[in-house]
Amino acid sequence: MWEMVTVALAALAAGFVDAVVGGGGLILVPALFSTFPNAAAATLFGTNKAAAIWGTAWATHQYAQRVRMPWGALLPAACAAGLGSLAGAWTVTLVSTAGLRRALPLVLLAVLIYTLLKKDLGREHAPLYEGRREAFVASIIGLVIGFYDGFFGPGTGSFFVFLFVRLMGYDFLHASASAKLLNMSTNAAAIVLFGLKGHVWWHLALVMAVANVLGSVVGARMALARGSGFVRAMFVVVVGALIVKTGADALLH
Template sequence: MDLLTVALASLLAGFIDAVVGGGGLVLVPALFSVYPQTAPATLFGTNKGASIWGTAWATLQYAKRVQLNWSALLPAAALAMVGGFGGAWLVTQIDPGFLRRALPVILLAVLIYTLVRKDMGRHHAPRHQGWRETAVAGAIALLIGFYDGFFGPGTGSFFVFLFVRLLGYDFLHASATAKLMNTATNAAALMLFGSTGHIWWQVALVMAVANVIGSLFGTRMALARGAGFVRSMFVLVVSALILKTAWDAFFR
């Protein structure tokens, strides 16, 4: 029953991650609820061991239907991995707890900005070309990759928002690009957790299958319904993130 519960949570998380990111809102609390006596690092590692497959699958599906500038985005993905390693190392040196109270405020600002700018992300109109796009995408990837390794909540939402706001992508292209970046940062975290034995591979394997199935449905829905649907999901997920992070920061 425990395995069935986390598998269903992983399926839903895969769907959410494939559309806009934020599947950790579902899967991480489910793992902590089902396995309350387990070391947090093991649960985080098991989460990464499952979610990376759904994210990678979504990246491949988006790549078949959405035109991405690989010459700019592959170097950015490499920087996201570097940032993820750096953040994961820093979290072993200092406590990231000071970010807990700041995060819901930052997410609220992102949500308000998105709601006020009603046309933002509805049309794909890249602002930069050539090395400029590579540089901006790389800076975003390094920064958010570092944040993902150091703290984590809202990583997918931050990737999507910054790709829309700074690069001029629509929400569909931004979500597709975010999947590539998340796959890189998840791979960095997976290597770190795996090298220290903090992954239940037998649980992660079952969750991974469910995550890929959820990812398949989420990707197909996003591609079929377009940027407007992804924008609506973005608003919904960020709203949920604000409530969750505010509760964790101020009321627990």
């Protein structure tokens, strides 16, 4: 019971962070590994995905009611993200992630520095493309980051947000809303793989999913109420935490 309460509380906090800017895995994955130290890593990752996708789906629904979502661009991008995730998951069975593990903190540091130096980045919503061009650029982002999510994963939501801001001219609020849909697609692809191989504790995932949705409701409402400035600030905090976490992982491995 205490184990379930622990991971449910972690899922609640993760849902809040995920709904605002992504990065809930920083909270939930370590909580699962510390609570169930003897479980297979694949099972814990699969259980995390099976719980987190519901909070992400609910956040997408909340954003869609209040923010204009360019569905013509995002739906093809979500499909591309799912395909990329499947390709990444297959590739990780053939290639080591050691090099990417060492490089990731430096990539995240570059993203953080760029965001801090560009004071106006993502404060105003001014899309750079429309129609087929918007769909094409969004799909490339979905395919590349989807592949990364399937292959390795940490910081996927933050990469989606940053690229939608930098390459497509979205503000942080619209970028976060768009990232939710794509992240939901990559999670769904991963759940299919983990589920088919029996690497999901469904009874635990159900409890965590309820808590994750509750956290998501609060996070999305706060982001919508406070706007792009709040989402940008949360983005800086989450990317900073990711740098520390991935840097420590790289040193330990």
